[in-house]
Amino acid sequence: MDVILQFCINGLMLGMMYALVAVGFTLFFGVLDVIVFSHGDTVMIGAFAGLSMHWWLELFHPGLAMGWRLLWVLVAAIVAVVVVGVIVARFMIMPLRKAPALNTLLATMMLGTVLRESVRLFFPDGSNPKPFPHLLPDWAWQHGNLTLRFDNVILFLSGALVIVLVYLLINKTRLGMAIRAVAQDEEAAQLMGVNFTMIVLATFALGSAVAAVAGVMNGIYYNEINFGVGLLLGAIGFSASVIGGLGNVYGAIAGGFIFAFLQTLGAVALPFSSAFKDVFAFGVVIIIMALRPTGLIAEPSSQRV
Amino acid sequence: MFKPLQIEHLYLAYGSAFVLHDVNMEIPPNRITCLLGANGAGKSSLIRAVMGLTAPRKGSISFDGMDITHLAPHKVVARGISCIPEGRRIFPKMSVHENLLMGAYQERSKAKIAQRLEKVYELFPRLAERRNQLAGTMSGGEQAMVSIGRGLMPDPRLIVIDEPSLGLSPALVNDNFRIICDICETGTAVFLVEQNVRQTLAISSYGYVLSQGRVTARGTAEELKKDPQVEKAYFG
Numbered sequence: 001m002d003v004i005l006q007f008c009i010n011g012l013m014l015g016m017m018y019a020l021v022a023v024g025f026t027l028f029f030g031v032l033d034v035i036v037f038s039h040g041d042t043v044m045i046g047a048f049a050g051l052s053m054h055w056w057l058e059l060f061h062p063g064l065a066m067g068w069r070l071l072w073v074l075v076a077a078i079v080a081v082v083v084v085g086v087i088v089a090r091f092m093i094m095p096l097r098k099a100p101a102l103n104t105l106l107a108t109m110m111l112g113t114v115l116r117e118s119v120r121l122f123f124p125d126g127s128n129p130k131p132f133p134h135l136l137p138d139w140a141w142q143h144g145n146l147t148l149r150f151d152n153v154i155l156f157l158s159g160a161l162v163i164v165l166v167y168l169l170i171n172k173t174r175l176g177m178a179i180r181a182v183a184q185d186e187e188a189a190q191l192m193g194v195n196f197t198m199i200v201l202a203t204f205a206l207g208s209a210v211a212a213v214a215g216v217m218n219g220i221y222y223n224e225i226n227f228g229v230g231l232l233l234g235a236i237g238f239s240a241s242v243i244g245g246l247g248n249v250y251g252a253i254a255g256g257f258i259f260a261f262l263q264t265l266g267a268v269a270l271p272f273s274s275a276f277k278d279v280f281a282f283g284v285v286i287i288i289m290a291l292r293p294t295g296l297i298a299e300p301s302s303q304r305v
Numbered sequence: 306m307f308k309p310l311q312i313e314h315l316y317l318a319y320g321s322a323f324v325l326h327d328v329n330m331e332i333p334p335n336r337i338t339c340l341l342g343a344n345g346a347g348k349s350s351l352i353r354a355v356m357g358l359t360a361p362r363k364g365s366i367s368f369d370g371m372d373i374t375h376l377a378p379h380k381v382v383a384r385g386i387s388c389i390p391e392g393r394r395i396f397p398k399m400s401v402h403e404n405l406l407m408g409a410y411q412e413r414s415k416a417k418i419a420q421r422l423e424k425v426y427e428l429f430p431r432l433a434e435r436r437n438q439l440a441g442t443m444s445g446g447e448q449a450m451v452s453i454g455r456g457l458m459p460d461p462r463l464i465v466i467d468e469p470s471l472g473l474s475p476a477l478v479n480d481n482f483r484i485i486c487d488i489c490e491t492g493t494a495v496f497l498v499e500q501n502v503r504q505t506l507a508i509s510s511y512g513y514v515l516s517q518g519r520v521t522a523r524g525t526a527e528e529l530k531k532d533p534q535v536e537k538a539y540f541g
Contacts, residue, residue, distance in 0.1 A: 174410075181396050181407050188394035191356060193382035193411040193459065 002145040004268065011264035012257070013152055013221060016159035019256030020214035021237030023166060024207030026244065026252035030183035031203045034093055034104045035246075038112035040234015042081050042088075042208055046215030047132065047225040048119055049080030054133045070135040077212040084115075085208030086201050094200060112234065119227040129226040132219035155217050162213050163253060169206065170249065179203055183247065232278075239285045245295025254297065259285070308370045309333040310355070310386070310463055310496065315364035317350050324350045326518045328364070332463065337485065337495040339505045341529075342515035343539050348498050349391055351515070352467050355496075356388050357381040368463065383411055387461030391468045391498075393452040397441025401432050404440050404451050408458030417460075425454040428484065446477045453484060463494040470501050482508055502539065506530050514538045 021043055028036045053076030057064055064072075088111065096104045120126045136151035170176040181189035182199050190196050218233065219225045240259045244251025259281055266280030288296065310332040317325040324347045332338045342348050353359040355366055357378040365374045368384050376384075387408075396404050405425055409418045426433035429450045435443065440451050449469065456464055466485065470478040478501065486508050489495045499505040506512060506526045514522035514535055522534035529535050 177399075177403060177407065178410065180399065181410075184396045184398055185394050187358060188390060188396065189407070190358065190378035191382065191388045191390055191394070192407045192455070193379045194407075195377070195379045197377075 002143070005146055007264050007268050009148065009152065011260045013156060013260075014263065015257035015260030016156055017214050017217050017221070017233070017256075018236050018240050018259050019253040020159055020162060020210050020217070021233055022240035022244065022252035022256045023163075023249060024211045025238050025241035026247055026249055027179075027203050027207040029241070030247040030249075031179060031186075031200055032093065032097070034096075034101060035108070035238070036088070036093065037105060037108040037234060037238070038088065038115060039108075039207070039211060040232070040237055041112040041115040041230035042084050043211045043215040043218070043233050043237075044119065044225070044227065044230030045084055045115060046077035046081040046212035047219040047229065048123060048130075048227075049212075050074065050077035050216045050219060051130055051132060051225065052076065054135075066135055066137070069133075073133075073135060074213065074216055077216050078209045081208040081212035081215065082205045085204045085211075089201055089204035090197075093204075094197065112230070116227050116230065123227070126227055129224050132223055132225050134223060135220060151220065155221060158213070159217060162210055166206070166210060166249070175199075175202060179206075235282075239282065243285060243288055243296055245297040248295070248297055251295055251297040255295075258296075308368075309494070311365075311367045312351075312355070313365050313367075315351070315354060315366065316362045317347075317354050317359065318362050323362075324518050325354070325361070328515070328518075328520055330513055330520070330523075332494055332496045333511075334462070334494045335489070335492060336510045337489050337497055337508055339497045339499060339509040339512040339526075340515060341499065341502055341505065341512060341535060341538060343500070346515040346538065347518040348515055349467065352388070352391075352465055352498060355381070355465060356386070379411070382459065385459075385462035387456045387459045387464045389452050389456035389464065389466045389469060391471065393448050395440045395448050395451045395455070397439065399440055400437050401440055401443075401451055402436040404455050405432075405458050408455035409460075411459065418458075421458050421460060425457055428457075428487075429454055445472055446474070449473060449477065449481065453481070457488065461493060463496060464488060465496045465498070467498045468500065469497075470499065470504075478504070500539075502535060 021040065024039050025035065028034060050073040053073050054069065057069055057072060092107060092111065093104060096107060136154055139150035141148040170179060178189065178194045178199050181192065181194060182196065186196065218229065236259055240255035241252040243258055244255030262281035262284050263277045266277035267274035270280060312328055312330040315325055315328040316323060328351060340348055340351070350359065354361045357376050360375060365372060367373060368386060371384065373381055373384060396407060399407070405422060406418070409421060412418055431447060432450055432454055440448060443451070469481045473481065482504055485495060485497060497505060497509065506529055509526045511525055512529045513520050514529065516538040521538060522529060522532050524532065
């Protein structure tokens with residue numbers, strides 16, 4: 001029983017990270033109808049930017065309290081990823097709008113490789129995994145075999161807070177209304193006076209900021225980051241957003257948790273080694289896509305976000 | 306009083322296919338000016354050029370004395386031109402209320418927005434009843450109301466209305482024409498694009514006939530009613 005609960009807790013943690021990555025995929029698809037495959041690698045950029053900030057703080061402000069340190073690491077990650085995301089949107093994805101969607105897909109896949117290789121080659125000793133600082137208290141609550149780590153609770157609640165903020169921004173603000181309008185009918189939105197370019201860039205900034213939080217969460221959760229971490233996170237985030245019906249924010253969040261559930265199921269409940277958990281999870285995603293091509297939460301493509 | 310919308314020597318092409326040839330028009334304030342023409346005559350392309358959705362090849366468009374030829378749509382809207390697009394193009398997953406708010410997207414004053422909302426709800430009591438309904442779940446006639454109401458929300462100086470009666474029952478078409486007259490009476494210039502010749506000419510003061518991308522006839526509504534070119538534009 002305790003073991004199952006433990007796996008549930010871990011699954012929820014993973015699900016939250018995947019959901020945050022998937023939200024980006026689904027937002028970008030909503031406003032521009034493109035799949036930005038480099039999104040996973042921007043998550044990795046966020047983790048490395050956070051790590052760089054941590055190193056800088058160690059050098060120049062060694063006495064800084066842990067909370068402040070975490071805040072600065074988060075700020076560095078968000079700023080770096082938002083800058084990368086907005087530059088990519090403005091100078092790569094928007095110019096490719098008139099080209100077939102496949103071109104954007106290929107271009108962003110290549111961009112992902114460029115980002116990965118850049119970190120590997122130019123970050124100090126970038127090809128080796130880096131220990132990520134533990135920026136949260138080590139307290140844990142022990143009950144038999146069940147360990148509930150305080151830092152995990154904080155990470156989970158922070159992720160939930162980010163999702164609530166995204167919800168409020170999309171549904172309760174003028175900017176969010178414009179994002180939804182662009183997603184539903186780009187030209188009609190323009191005719192209402194929406195500055196299309198600005199809204200696209202704002203959407204990329206939003207998706208990227210959320211991804212940066214996921215990057216730092218990922219680093220703290222595993223205590224380690226490496227240049228390739230975005231590849232799998234990207235594939236998972238993309239799968240999660242497809243399961244949820246691309247373009248649907250809530251679907252993407254649900255998709256993230258579904259994927260994490262499948263991984264956890266693959267690791268505990270099935271008769272083969274837990275090393276096969278990703279094979280199992282992606283296999284189920286393929287089956288879901290075959291049975292429900294528009295995602296589990298299916299909607300007509302005209303009604304996104 | 307502002308100066309009219311002026312279209313001068315406008316050429317527009319998609320690739321190498323020209324759809325507008327040397328179009329000259331003037332849409333004065335306080336009037337309904339109509340644009341008649343069969344399907345494929347270039348009416349919608351002209352609207353797209355005015356609103357900044359498609360860049361013309363040559364020529365110029367000015368409004369209130371300022372050149373708007375190459376402005377992005379949101380800047381055209383900021384000049385005081387509003388558009389009720391063909392096919393209504395409401396936001397299906399937004400409530401009626403939000404659709405109307407989108408219409409006043411560039412207005413920052415909450416008091417003005419509230420005032421205009423009230424006006425629109427007065428004009429269309431049905432929308433007031435259904436303000437929280439998702440616009441995509443409404444009937445065609447109700448969606449037309451949302452689209453017209455949304456077009457009025459910016460309190461425009463010029464309103465471009467593209468095929469408002471498309472797909473509506475005759476009773477609703479009559480309602481629409483009555484509302485268009487009301488809009489004009491409040492001082493807004495109306496540029497009405499329609500296929501419904503008789504009813505359109507009945508409320509317009511001036512009109513243009515577009516045929517294969519060229520203006521083949523122009524004149525007051527009375528003149529156009531007698532002009533054989535009008536019939537020719539539709540029946541070849």
